[in-house]
Amino acid sequence: AQTVTQSQPEMSVQEAETVTLSCTYDTSESDYYLFWYKQPPSRQMILVIRQEAYKQQNATENRFSVNFQKAAKSFSLKISDSQLGDAAMYFCASGGSRLTFGEGTQLTVNP
Template sequence: AQTVTQSQPEMSVQEAETVTLSCTYDTSENNYYLFWYKQPPSRQMILVIRQEAYKQQNATENRFSVNFQKAAKSFSLKISDSQLGDTAMYFCAFYGQNFVFGPGTRLSVLP
């Protein structure tokens, strides 16, 4: 069975600085997809970024980028130039046969 682990329950970062959220997963599949979702205090689930496992190039969306290490089964999210609006829960998710979400990391951006 697939599992997703986020080892950092809580993190904080100063505004304008860079922060990296960790995610590791376990699977025997070779073709799969990885996602990062953001859940702000409003509790909407918002897709931040996605990565196809067959692509070696790391995905980037504006200030958000990932470091995808397929052999290590690692999929970390880097947020550059952190903004107050980035304060949220961040969930890593894996999709192979099924969707599996990690437990989340609560990120606080400090002014």
């Protein structure tokens, strides 16, 4: 069984600042992927970034990067130069075919 835990129900950040969202997971699989999805009020789930568990190098997508600590089963998301459009619910997920999601972190970006 897999579990994903996001311990921060809500976070806020000032525009242009940096924020880190936390995620821990537990899995019995040896080959798995980790994901961060963003869900704005429109309900549309949008992939932000993906990390292959077998890769040690942390994934980066423009202003978004992850800190993947495999031994600690930790997968945090860093958003640099935060923008108003980054405000959304962020979900961490792990798995392959069937994804297991955390309960989400609501990010507010203050102008």
